Amino acid sequence: MKRRTFLQFTAMSAAGALVSGCQSANEKLIPYLVPPDEGVTPGLANYYASSCRCCPAGCGILVRVCEGRAKKIEGNPYHPVNRGKLCARGQAALQELYHPDRVPQPLKSSGPRGSGQFTKISWAEGLGLLSGQLKTLQREGGTDRLALLTPQLRGTLATLTTGFMRSFGSPHHLAYEFLAPDWLRAATRKSFGQPSLPWYDLAQTRYLLSFGAEFVESYLSPVHYGGAFGRMRQERDTVRGHFTYVGARLSLTGASADRWMPARPGSEGALALGLSRLILAESLFDRGALAANGLSAQTLLAGLAGHTLPRVSQLTGLSEQVIAEVAREFATTRPALALAGEGAAFQSNGPESVRAIGLLNLLVGNLNRPGGVYPDLGSPIGAENSFAELMSLVADMNAGRISLALIQGNPVHGVAPATGFQAALARVPYVVSFSSLLDDTALQADLILPDHAALESWGEVIPLAGTRQPVLGLMQPVVTPVFDTRQFPDVLLAVAGELGGSLPAALPYSSYLEMLKKQTLRGGAPSGAKDSEALWESLLQKGGRFGKPGQGSGYRWSAGAPLPEPGEPRFAGDQGKFPLHLQVYPSTAFHDGRGAPLPWLQQLPDPMTTVVWDSWIEINPKTAAALGIGFGDLVEVSSPRGSLRLPAFIYPGIRPDTVAIPLGQGHSGGGRYAKGRGANPLELLMLGPDAAEPAPSWHATRVRVARVSGEGGLVTAGHPQGSYRSDLIGI
Amino acid sequence: MKKMWVISGLALAALATVAGLIVMYLLPLDLGERSPVQPIAFSHKMHAGTNGIPCLFCHRYAPLSPVAGIPALADCRDCHQFISAEAPEIKKLVGYWQRREPIPWIRVYWLPDHVYFPHMMHIRARLDCAVCHGEVAAMPRITRSVHLNMGWCLDCHRQHKASIDCWTCHI
Numbered sequence: 001m002k003r004r005t006f007l008q009f010t011a012m013s014a015a016g017a018l019v020s021g022c023q024s025a026n027e028k029l030i031p032y033l034v035p036p037d038e039g040v041t042p043g044l045a046n047y048y049a050s051s052c053r054c055c056p057a058g059c060g061i062l063v064r065v066c067e068g069r070a071k072k073i074e075g076n077p078y079h080p081v082n083r084g085k086l087c088a089r090g091q092a093a094l095q096e097l098y099h100p101d102r103v104p105q106p107l108k109s110s111g112p113r114g115s116g117q118f119t120k121i122s123w124a125e126g127l128g129l130l131s132g133q134l135k136t137l138q139r140e141g142g143t144d145r146l147a148l149l150t151p152q153l154r155g156t157l158a159t160l161t162t163g164f165m166r167s168f169g170s171p172h173h174l175a176y177e178f179l180a181p182d183w184l185r186a187a188t189r190k191s192f193g194q195p196s197l198p199w200y201d202l203a204q205t206r207y208l209l210s211f212g213a214e215f216v217e218s219y220l221s222p223v224h225y226g227g228a229f230g231r232m233r234q235e236r237d238t239v240r241g242h243f244t245y246v247g248a249r250l251s252l253t254g255a256s257a258d259r260w261m262p263a264r265p266g267s268e269g270a271l272a273l274g275l276s277r278l279i280l281a282e283s284l285f286d287r288g289a290l291a292a293n294g295l296s297a298q299t300l301l302a303g304l305a306g307h308t309l310p311r312v313s314q315l316t317g318l319s320e321q322v323i324a325e326v327a328r329e330f331a332t333t334r335p336a337l338a339l340a341g342e343g344a345a346f347q348s349n350g351p352e353s354v355r356a357i358g359l360l361n362l363l364v365g366n367l368n369r370p371g372g373v374y375p376d377l378g379s380p381i382g383a384e385n386s387f388a389e390l391m392s393l394v395a396d397m398n399a400g401r402i403s404l405a406l407i408q409g410n411p412v413h414g415v416a417p418a419t420g421f422q423a424a425l426a427r428v429p430y431v432v433s434f435s436s437l438l439d440d441t442a443l444q445a446d447l448i449l450p451d452h453a454a455l456e457s458w459g460e461v462i463p464l465a466g467t468r469q470p471v472l473g474l475m476q477p478v479v480t481p482v483f484d485t486r487q488f489p490d491v492l493l494a495v496a497g498e499l500g501g502s503l504p505a506a507l508p509y510s511s512y513l514e515m516l517k518k519q520t521l522r523g524g525a526p527s528g529a530k531d532s533e534a535l536w537e538s539l540l541q542k543g544g545r546f547g548k549p550g551q552g553s554g555y556r557w558s559a560g561a562p563l564p565e566p567g568e569p570r571f572a573g574d575q576g577k578f579p580l581h582l583q584v585y586p587s588t589a590f591h592d593g594r595g596a597p598l599p600w601l602q603q604l605p606d607p608m609t610t611v612v613w614d615s616w617i618e619i620n621p622k623t624a625a626a627l628g629i630g631f632g633d634l635v636e637v638s639s640p641r642g643s644l645r646l647p648a649f650i651y652p653g654i655r656p657d658t659v660a661i662p663l664g665q666g667h668s669g670g671g672r673y674a675k676g677r678g679a680n681p682l683e684l685l686m687l688g689p690d691a692a693e694p695a696p697s698w699h700a701t702r703v704r705v706a707r708v709s710g711e712g713g714l715v716t717a718g719h720p721q722g723s724y725r726s727d728l729i730g731i
Numbered sequence: 732m733k734k735m736w737v738i739s740g741l742a743l744a745a746l747a748t749v750a751g752l753i754v755m756y757l758l759p760l761d762l763g764e765r766s767p768v769q770p771i772a773f774s775h776k777m778h779a780g781t782n783g784i785p786c787l788f789c790h791r792y793a794p795l796s797p798v799a800g801i802p803a804l805a806d807c808r809d810c811h812q813f814i815s816a817e818a819p820e821i822k823k824l825v826g827y828w829q830r831r832e833p834i835p836w837i838r839v840y841w842l843p844d845h846v847y848f849p850h851m852m853h854i855r856a857r858l859d860c861a862v863c864h865g866e867v868a869a870m871p872r873i874t875r876s877v878h879l880n881m882g883w884c885l886d887c888h889r890q891h892k893a894s895i896d897c898w899t900c901h902i
Contacts, residue, residue, distance in 0.1 A: 026763045027838040032803035033831060043796035 040068050049076050049543035051461035051473035053454050054089040055591050056152065056177070057081060057221040058463035058471075060543040061090060063455060063478045070097055070455050070478050075223070076543045079473065081466040082223040089591060090223075092600040096436070096453045097482065099597060101671030103438055103450035104483040113426065113444045116669070123486065126449050130491070131498040133404050133430050134168070138499065143169035145403040147393060147428070149411055151177050152383055154462040155472070156519045157489055160507060164492050167506040168499070172402065174393045176386045178414050178592050178663075178682070181220065181464070183345040183696070186384040187354040193558035195384055196375040197465045200337055202228035203235060204371035207329060207336035208243040211268045211357050212343015214253040218586040219341050221466025229256070242333060244326055246271060247343045249583055249618070249660045250653030252607045261326065262655050263316040265581045265699060266569020268344035269353025272360055273564065274312030275327040277304040279363050284331035286365025293362055293557035303563040315568075335371025336364045343583070346699035348570045348689050355564035368554030377552045378463060378470040387696040390419060397424035405431045408451070408488050413440040413593050413667055416682040416698070418641055434488045437597050439670040450485040452477070457487055458513045460520065460544070472520065473544035487512055520545065570689035573640045573702030580623070582639065582703045583660040584681045590664025596674035597667075605717035606662070609649050612715055615665040615678030618651035619705065620658070629707045632714040637661070639684040639703045646679050647712025648705075659705060766874040767837040771823050773873075780868035786860045793860075797849040804833055839875045840864060847902050856891065 036042065046065045051058055052073075060079025064072040073094055077084035106126030111117030121129075137143050148165055152175045165173045185195040202208065202215070202225055215225035232241045245257035248265045263271050279285050280301045290297055309320040316323070330336045340357035344350060366372025383389075396402050398420065405428045415421040425431065425444060433445035442448050451457075459475040486494075489512035496503040509515035520539065521532050539545055571581065586592050589601040596602065602613050609616060617637055619629060629635055635648045637659070646661065654660055665678025684703060688695035778784050787793055792800035808828050815821050827834050840863075842848050853863075861867060865876030877883070888895050 026767050027841060029801060029836040029838040030833050031801045031836065032805075033833050034805040035803045041796045042792055042800050043798035 036067060042067050045071070048476060048478040049078075049474075049541060050455070050478060051079075051459075051475045051544065052086070052090040052093060053459075053461050053475065054093050054594065055218070055222075056180075056464035057223060057466055058461040058473050059086055059090060059221075059223050060473055061086060061093075062543075065478050068479055070094055078542055078546070079544070080469065080471055080546050081221055081463045081473075083227060085223050085227055087223050087226075088589065088601060088604055089595050092595065092598045092604075093454055095598040095600055097455045097479070099437060099453075099671060101438060101597070102436055102453070102483055103442070103448055103485070105485070106450065107448040109446045113431075113446075114668070116438070116443055118448065123449075123484065126447060127491070127494055127498070129447050130406075130432060130449065131495050133432075134495060134499055137404060138168075138501075142403065144171060145401060146170040147172040147174065147397070147402045147405045149174045149176070149393075149405060149407045149409065151175065151409045152180050152386070152464075154382075154464075155460045156512075156516050157459065159519070160489050160492060160512070160515065163506045164496060164503070167496075167501075167503045172393060172396065174386070174389050175383060176390045176411065176415070177409075178416070178698075179218065179342070179586055180383060180386060182382075182384050182386050183351060183354060184340070185382055187340070187345075187351055187358060188555075189384065190351075191355050191358050191558060191561050191564075192375075192555045193561070194375065194380070194553070194555075195382065196377070196380040197382070198373045198555075199376040199465065199468045200225070200228075200339060200373050201335075201371050202337065203231035205232060205335050205337040205366075206239060206241050206371065207333035208232065208241060208339070209326070209330055209336065209360070210243070210245050210247075210253065210257075210339040211272065211341060211353075212247040212345075213339035213341025214251050214343075214585070215339065215341075216253040216256065217251065217588050218591060219253075219339075221463065224466035242329065244329075248581065248655045248658040249343075249585070250608075251585065252588060255608065255653070259326070260653075261316075261318055261322065263318060264655070265583070265658060266347040266349060266353075266571075267312075267316040268340075268347070269349055269356040269564065269566025270307060270312055270315045271318070271323065272338070272353065272356035273304055273307040273566070274309065274316075274323055275330060276356070276359055276363055277301065277307045278309065278324060278327040279331040279360075280304065282328070282331075284328065285363045289362060289365030289367065293367070294559060295362075295557060300563065330360070331364055334364065335366050335369060337361065337366055337372055342585075343699070346697060348695065348697040348700045349566040349568070350697060352564045352566040356566055359564055362557060367556070373555065374468055375552060375555055376465050376468060377550055378467050378547075379465050382464075387694075390415065390421065391694055394420050394424045397428055400427065402428050403430065404428070406434075407431065407441050407445070408434045410435065410439045410441045410593065410670075412444055413670075413680060414682075416685045416687070418685055418687045419694070434491070436485060437669075437671050439597070439674075440668045443669040449488075449491050450483070451488045452481055452485050455479060456481045456485070458516055459487075459489075460516060467549075469547040469549040471544065471546050474516075474520065474540055476540055489515075569700070571700045571702050572686035572689050572691075572697075575702065578639065578702035578704045579657070580703050580705060581655075581658040581699070582637070582681070582684060582701045583658060583699050584663055584685065585660060587662035587664045590662075593664040593667065593680070596664050596677070597670040599673045602673055602677070608653070609651065610717040611649065612717055613677065614713070614715060615646055615662060615681075616649045616714060617646045617705070618649050618654050618660040620654050620656040621650050621652055623656045623659075623705075624648065624650050627705060627707060629705070630710065632712040633710050634708040634712040636706050636708050637684060637703050638706075639686065639701050641686055641701075642683055644679045644681065644684060645708060647714035648707075649714065659703065763841075763875075764837075765839070765876075766872055767839065769837055769872065770834050771827075772820050774871045775867045775873055776869055776871045786867070787854075793850040794854040795851055797847070797851065799850045801836060804828055839873050840879070842879060845901060847900055856893065862887075 048063045050061050052061045059082035060076030062074050062076050063070050073091055075082045075084040075086035106121050106123055107118035108121045110119045137145055189195040213219045243257045244259040245254035246261045246263050250260055254260055280297055313320045338357050338360040340354040344353045361373050368374055412422055431445045432447045433442040434449055434451045435442035436450045456477045461473040461475050463471050496507050589604045590596045605612050629648050631650045633648050637644050661681035666680025667674040685698055686701045688697035688700055789802040790799040811821050
């Protein structure tokens with residue numbers, strides 16, 4: 001045919017095909033097989049108040065549930081800690097519930113530890129195995145060979161575990177978390193005679209001085225303090241407040257500061273004492289406060305005589321002028337507030353540095369005053385030296401004194417290997433894990449009895465800090481359990497019932513829900529079962545029992561408490577071989593690592609570096625240039641303990657003699673999103689400068705960095721060079 | 732090329748575009764099937780017409796929820812395990828139940844994703860179902876007899892003094 005005809009035919013058939021393609025297929029409408037449960041109306045959402053347990057802050061949440069499926073988590077506006085706001089970790093908790101790698105039923109290991117080979121078993125068999133192990137211990141008269149490892153617990157869960165261990169007859173209950181503020185309690189006890197955590201009235205302060213306290217990211221109660229910081233800046237008409245940040249690394253919190261003081265690592269305490277000395281010498285202190293706390297300016301001044309401006313300037317590497325300026329600003333802008341954080345506490349002189357920073361608060365008279373620091377009535381007591389307990393348990397496990405370990409949480413990832421914990425655990429003959437995601441610890445276990453996800457659980461969440469008043473947040477299941485899992489406390493109760501003896505008498509509850517209800521309503525409801533039910537429902541609807549700010553005893557300097565003496569900081573590792581200081585910090589996405597299995601958090605760009613799906617090491621541009629390291633290069637970081645390979649991020653907001661690595665990645669388990677990704681910087685850490693005296697001085701490790709190749713594989717959400725104005729930040 | 736051809740070609744293209752636009756404006760744009768064949772020959776005429784079953788008996792979420800809902804398989808079975816058990820269509824129904832397979836009905840009434848249509852507000856306004864869905868009680872096979880376009884909705888909203896604010900329907 002002619003070419004024209006051919007073209008016409010082609011065009012017509014193409015047009016015809018297009019037209020017929022315009023008709024779209026109708027959707028399908030798939031009904032239920034059986035009508036949905038009572039209370040479920042398709043298309044309408046139910047909202048449940050519950051509590052978040054993604055970090056110890058314990059914010060209140062509202063969960064939107066459609067047709068029996070949890071859809072979205074937001075903050076609970078009634079909850080005094082977070083007042084309706086919520087951080088990324090709380091939002092992402094939704095992914096834990098429907099995670100594709102959740103353990104659906106109990107598992108028994110069928111291969112060597114760490115191989116990941118497990119067989120599925122029933123709950124009857126799983127509970128039978130556990131009670132069998134416990135009964136054997138009872139029979140052999142070795143009930144003290146049981147160890148229970150949990151995070152730091154509060155409320156009914158603490159009561160239950162304590163009761164269980166006591167009735168069973170074992171003293172080995174280790175409640176340990178890497179980031180637990182034991183150091184803050186210990187310092188507060190030494191200075192003020194009571195171990196309650198402080199509550200900081202950020203919203204009403206006018207001068208905030210933070211020594212490495214990352215209150216917007218992870219310190220104590222980040223959502224609360226983030227909100228309070230916002231109120232400090234914006235709530236008062238003409239007052240914006242001033243924020244000075246002291247730290248070797250400019251964190252996200254530090255990035256909001258008006259002034260950054262990049263003090264030499266370990267010199268924070270000396271700086272605080274230098275500021276105190278100047279405030280006393282220039283008579284800028286609060287006379288009434290000193291008198292009320294039974295202190296005399298002369299004595300203090302005499303004790304601080306060594307911390308002159310030149311000396312402190314030399315120790316910190318900051319100019320005398322800056323130190324004097326900050327001291328005067330801090331003392332004359334009232335109310336002023338000083339925060340001591342992990343940046344200071346994790347040094348070898350940490351405990352005394354924290355006390356020195358506390359002294360600053362006393363000098364400017366902000367104890368128990370608006371804009372200052374109060375004792376947190378919700379957190380009057382808690383662990384003060386769980387590190388020592390950890391080391392003691394490690395020694396017991398190494399000596400073969402522990403036959404059975406029950407572990408809730410992920411200590412195999414979250415405990416620094418320098419403690420010897422992981423090696424010691426390998427020597428325990430039988431390990432039971434309650435992990436719901438086959439995490440690093442579960443991979444080393446012989447039996448896994450998977451816990452419910454947080455959104456399927458009953459419980460209470462007592463905030464670690466963040467309120468002045470006692471707060472009891474209630475946690476309720478918002479969906480029926482997706483898999484055949486059981487709550488950890490229910491497993492303990494079931495096993496207690498099976499073991500008999502004094503155990504059921506000590507724990508006379510058929511379920512954890514019953515115990516929770518009884519304990520929550522105790523002394524709360526007027527008589528009558530109907531009233532209790534009504535009260536219980538009203539508490540659940542609100543999200544918990546929120547007390548009123550009470551008076552309580554305030555902070556007062558303990559009579560006879562010695563003057564803080566931080567001393568020179570010491571570091572592990574020879575300075576010649578290991579020239580750089582290493583700081584590890586909890587990442588905003590993963591906290592201490594518990595968020596790594598959740599893909600939303602992996603995808604969340606780090607606020608300072610915008611890195612996703614990876615770990616990195618932050619190096620100062622000058623240091624990197626001297627070592628020939630470019631952006632994204634693969635580098636090897638070596639400490640006296642070992643080495644890791646990480647991509648490098650050129651970060652101007654860090655001292656040239658310091659490098660920093662975020663915590664949270666480097667899992668060997670935890671599902672497909674966490675496994676084998678990034679590196680765990682805990683592996684590099686040493687137990688302080690003195691091998692003979694292990695201490696939780698996590699920032700006292702020296703390292704060296706060397707370039708390996710240009711293939712770091714770093715992925716950032718922003719332009720590789722970042723959108724920061726690096727010319728604005730410099731040291 | 733001759734100038735004449737270019738000019739007449741462009742004019743033709745312009746004319747075609749205008750004609751196409753007019754046609755698009757006039758024609759109904761619901762290009763889905765109006766009366767698709769369903770997996771089971773369910774007759775609304777038999778159930779709602781002859782037997783007088785009220786709409787809300789099966790589509791029970793309409794007064795409560797934005798979606799009206801279609802009955803669960805168990806609801807159909809509740810009656811039909813006894814009623815007309817011998818009919819071939821009922822046998823099909825029983826087959827679905829025994830396989831625990833929900834019946835994949837073909838959707839006939841739908842609105843695009845950018846429209847929020849809450850059934851419960853319209854039930855509350857005491858609108859009869861037939862106003863939007865047509866004379867369903869007379870349909871042996873469910874047919875989309877009404878064209879659900881925005882102008883038609885707005886006409887009724889204006890007539891009944893309901894909100895015509897953008898955010899009412901386009902949240």
